[in-house]
Amino acid sequence: xxxxxxxxxxxxxxxxxxxxxxxxxxxxxxxxxxxxxxxxxxxxxxxxxxxxxxxxxxxxxxxxxxxxxxxxxxxxxxxxxxxxxxxxxxxxxxxxxxxxxxxxxxxxxxxxxxxxxxxxxxxxxxxxxxxxxxxxxxxxxxxxxxxxxxxxxxxxxxxxxxxxxxxxxxxxxxxxxxxxxxxxxxxxxxxxxxxxxxxxxxx
Amino acid sequence: xxxxxxxxxxxxxxxxxxxxxxxxxxxxxxxxxxxxxxxxxxxxxxxxxxxxxxxxxxxxxxxxxxxxxxxxxxxxxxxxxxxxxxxxxxxxxxxxxxxxxxxxxxxxxxxxxxxxxxxxxxxxxxxxxxxxxxxxxxxxxxxxxxxxxxxxxxxxxxxxxxxxxxxxxxxxxxxxxxxxxxxxxxxxxxxxxxxxxxxxxxxxxxxxxxxxxxxxxxxxxxxxxxxxxxxxxxxxxxxxxxxxxxxxxxxxxxxxxxxxxxxxxxxxxxxxxxxxxxxxxxxxxxxxxxxxxxxxxxxxxxxxxxxxxxxxxxxxxxxxxxxxxxxxxxxxxxxxxxxxxxxxxxxxxxxxxxxxxxxxxxxxxxxxxxxxxxxxxxxxxxxxxxxxxxxxxxxxxxxxxxxxxxxxxxxxxxxxxxxxxxxxxxxxxxxxxxxxxxxxxxxxxxxxxxxxxxxxxxxxxxxxxxxxxxxxxxxxxxxxxxxxxxxxxxxxxxxxxxxxxxxxxxxxxxxxxxxxxxxxxxxxxxxxxxxxxxxxxxxxxxxxxxxxxxxxxxxxxxxxxxxxxxxxxxxxxxxxxxxxxxxxxxxxxxxxxxxxxxxxxxxxxxxxxxxxxxxxxxxxxxxxxxxxxxxxxxxxxxxxxxxxxxxxxxxxxxxxxxxxxxxxxxxxxxxxxxxxxxxxxxxxxxxxxxxxxxxxxxxxxxxxxxxxxxxxxxxxxxxxxxxxxxxxxxxxxxxxxxxxxxxxxxxxxxxxxxxxxxxxxxxxxxxxxxxxxxxxxxxxxxxxxxxxxxx
Numbered sequence: 006x007x008x009x010x011x012x013x014x015x016x017x018x019x020x021x022x023x024x025x026x027x028x029x030x031x032x033x034x035x036x037x038x039x040x041x042x043x044x045x046x047x048x049x050x051x052x053x054x055x056x057x058x059x060x061x062x063x064x065x066x067x068x069x070x071x072x073x074x075x076x077x078x079x080x081x082x083x084x085x086x087x088x089x090x091x092x093x094x095x096x097x098x099x100x101x102x103x104x105x106x107x108x109x110x111x112x113x114x115x116x117x118x119x120x121x122x123x124x125x126x127x128x129x130x131x132x133x134x135x136x137x138x139x140x141x142x143x144x145x146x147x148x149x150x151x152x153x154x155x156x157x158x159x160x161x162x163x164x165x166x167x168x169x170x171x172x173x174x175x176x177x178x179x180x181x182x183x184x185x186x187x188x189x190x191x192x193x194x195x196x197x198x199x200x201x202x203x204x205x206x207x208x
Numbered sequence: 209x210x211x212x213x214x215x216x217x218x219x220x221x222x223x224x225x226x227x228x229x230x231x232x233x234x235x236x237x238x239x240x241x242x243x244x245x246x247x248x249x250x251x252x253x254x255x256x257x258x259x260x261x262x263x264x265x266x267x268x269x270x271x272x273x274x275x276x277x278x279x280x281x282x283x284x285x286x287x288x289x290x291x292x293x294x295x296x297x298x299x300x301x302x303x304x305x306x307x308x309x310x311x312x313x314x315x316x317x318x319x320x321x322x323x324x325x326x327x328x329x330x331x332x333x334x335x336x337x338x339x340x341x342x343x344x345x346x347x348x349x350x351x352x353x354x355x356x357x358x359x360x361x362x363x364x365x366x367x368x369x370x371x372x373x374x375x376x377x378x379x380x381x382x383x384x385x386x387x388x389x390x391x392x393x394x395x396x397x398x399x400x401x402x403x404x405x406x407x408x409x410x411x412x413x414x415x416x417x418x419x420x421x422x423x424x425x426x427x428x429x430x431x432x433x434x435x436x437x438x439x440x441x442x443x444x445x446x447x448x449x450x451x452x453x454x455x456x457x458x459x460x461x462x463x464x465x466x467x468x469x470x471x472x473x474x475x476x477x478x479x480x481x482x483x484x485x486x487x488x489x490x491x492x493x494x495x496x497x498x499x500x501x502x503x504x505x506x507x508x509x510x511x512x513x514x515x516x517x518x519x520x521x522x523x524x525x526x527x528x529x530x531x532x533x534x535x536x537x538x539x540x541x542x543x544x545x546x547x548x549x550x551x552x553x554x555x556x557x558x559x560x561x562x563x564x565x566x567x568x569x570x571x572x573x574x575x576x577x578x579x580x581x582x583x584x585x586x587x588x589x590x591x592x593x594x595x596x597x598x599x600x601x602x603x604x605x606x607x608x609x610x611x612x613x614x615x616x617x618x619x620x621x622x623x624x625x626x627x628x629x630x631x632x633x634x635x636x637x638x639x640x641x642x643x644x645x646x647x648x649x650x651x652x653x654x655x656x657x658x659x660x661x662x663x664x665x666x667x668x669x670x671x672x673x674x675x676x677x678x679x680x681x682x683x684x685x686x687x688x689x690x691x692x693x694x695x696x697x698x699x700x701x702x703x704x705x706x707x708x709x710x711x712x713x714x715x716x717x718x719x720x721x722x723x724x725x726x727x728x729x730x731x732x733x734x735x736x737x738x739x740x741x742x743x744x745x746x747x748x749x750x751x752x753x754x755x756x757x758x759x760x761x762x763x764x765x766x767x768x769x770x771x772x773x774x775x776x777x778x779x780x781x782x783x784x785x786x787x788x789x790x791x792x793x794x795x796x797x798x799x800x801x802x803x804x805x806x807x808x809x810x811x812x813x814x815x816x817x818x819x820x821x822x823x824x825x826x827x828x829x830x831x832x833x834x835x836x837x838x839x840x841x842x843x844x845x846x847x848x849x850x851x852x853x854x855x856x857x858x859x860x861x862x863x864x865x866x867x868x869x870x871x872x873x874x875x876x877x878x879x880x881x882x883x884x885x886x887x888x889x890x891x892x893x894x895x896x897x898x899x900x901x902x903x904x905x906x907x908x909x910x911x912x913x914x915x916x917x918x919x920x921x922x923x924x925x926x927x928x929x930x931x932x933x934x935x936x937x938x939x940x941x942x943x944x945x946x947x948x949x950x951x952x953x954x955x956x957x958x959x960x961x962x963x964x965x966x967x968x969x970x971x972x973x974x975x976x977x978x979x980x981x982x983x984x985x986x987x988x989x990x991x992x993x994x995x996x997x998x999x
Contacts, residue, residue, distance in 0.1 A: 017849055018847050027853060028847075031849070044388070050447065082391075082392070084392050086324055087588070087589065091550075091554060093892075094550035094551060097852045097856060098853040098856055101848055101849055101852055145939070156452070159357070162320070162357050162358070162390030162391060164318065166325060166890055168888030168890075168939075168941060168942060170888075170890050172325040172326070172890070173320070
């Protein structure tokens, strides 16, 4: 799966413009190094929506009409963190580009995993976009029950800091609604986020 | 018979999964099983009894999660839970009426250790120490550290067990099918660490079923010299109706385990295995004789990421992180400029170093604090094993404790004082030990004299329980300019100690040329001779092309580089001599604007060599270049990566100019600014961006790092009389800590200004939390600082 170069540019503040020259070369080098060093891993679990031990107004809205959900977690693993720290010590330009590459690689991995999950659903069922703790009004503290239900510590090596940040840092947890309404799945993940002033917002 | 004797004399069977059995007995999902030791002791005892009835020799206490961190929400003391757990197991053993043992179970803490997570190493040691103390007091027979996927946490647990009981320690890790730990380590790294720490058996549990473990077990057996232990799952996990299930049958489990019994003398089960699985296992494998571990003579050292074996061509040990005679490094150490050290280390790694020597001995600095700090920092950016280099035993122990893996230890010598201080440390923490052939009467003049000292060190080490394979004898290199025999004596001694003592050798090579011109010539020749004499570890400067060339050539010439692959990879592209000067008419200002670091450094040196005062170069070229780039960034004609490339080029130019600056001008750049990412937040990239830009504009940055307590920020601001503090936060949840920090600073350090930035902040938000300035992007902090200090 080829990570979207346009997405890397967007994370770096280029908007719709492409990366060029030395920055583009650096991005390719960072991606290659990340891909060599990291073994992305995922874990998921399908369950009834009523089994979800937390909720919020916006999550409820996001999951409207879903009777079942997937809990999902993915990570690039500890080696990505080591590379990001290494780049930050050596060269901040590379650190910033590498950060954008790692974020894109992780998103791309999550997308691939979710496409595979969607493809294995019974006909007539579809997946909503991923919704993560920290989006909208869903507090970060939901990471804890989510990780426990997924056994994310043992299976992915994920853990939480005292402030409920996921470590290794290049990791994602999410709730994904399973729905019969295909139409409701055609929304971009940015559209689901209320942070309308976000500099990286796409829609 | 005690457990150790049993382990030496026969095959031992462990029990199987505990959690699933307790759930069958009614433990609700989501409840910490460890609590049942107190709440439902009979149920726990019942599970142990069932496993004993199935024929196992060892039951594991129900203490997988019984650490203070996991028990905190329930308000139950660790000692009570662990005491009850051991008692439950002991009762089951007593009732079984035959010989069986109780293993105290230590699982992962549930927290990731620093630098990946926020659990300090010593806190992890303390969490485990509490369990071990309670378990040993309650009468367990051995300690089982299991289900570890991080070698650092594994070390913390084993160390705690060593320090708080005398019992045998067994340790098993989870590997994926590729043989890797989740944190990136591999089998040789696990073996190196655990054998260095002196555990009684090591192996694998959880993660995989027996079939998937098979190839990994063979690999384990190739490296390990101690008994192996296997507790696999009942196959691979499968998802069914929202539940994880493991479903190979007892018969199938036993069938898959039988071939592994030839490798491992301790067998049991993990997730999904039941008393029936263990019964079938015991039935199938009891008749198979327990394998005898085969001693491996190889010296293995390790980090969290992998191991380095001493075999064949010498291992390259990079010598550059040593402040002796290096003013710039001394200054970096005094100023706490860790990035400078890290770059020195990484440059050596890129040049081909396989191990990095770390020496931070600067008069007036506390090595006991500094060495572990540097070790932790280096290990946060590189997976190369380190060679800890200090003559201060306290600093050595502090570094050995916190080192993630099994390091090289530099060094012990034949003096009584040195042997007495170092050998117990090596025995406790593990490590390859560099042994210098000198003693109270100095360095012997002859090869036979050095052999005699080496022999005494080897004997003392073995008597202290350190196997000979862990020793690297350094027969010492003296300058050939000071005595014509010096080169030959060293080479002769090197061969002698290898032949007579069967030990590995190490050598600091470049001392041979001291006092001579063009030292590289003689160093390279001597290095080649030493390699021919069988040198195992070469302490050299890997940035020196000629030395690395000699090494790569030696490997190719002695058949250690198949198809000359490494040699070709290193030299097919490179011109014979690298051009140093940048091409064309590029000016320093343009080089910086274009973000060309190498060219900027070279042009800056040229200007200074041509007689331009360094400060003038800075003011006339560096600053205008930075201003141009900053304006471009603000006008959105160029973007953050380009701004930072220019910043790095300016930094490289400044670094080059330092050599030409009068010493009094060096430390006296502009006002101090303190930067920190606030408590709770671990994302520090924004802060690091601001730091490099502020430094470009000659501000001195005091960088407190990430996840910093408000009080720590205040204390430092007061101690250094800081006038401007910059705070960053990425997540909304951490902004309250930002507000708290600002309040504290304004209250206790009036007049100190605070500038804030970060993805979630806005002008309005910044105002609400009392910040003096909101920095919307990387350049905004620079402008505010310039304005504040009227520069």
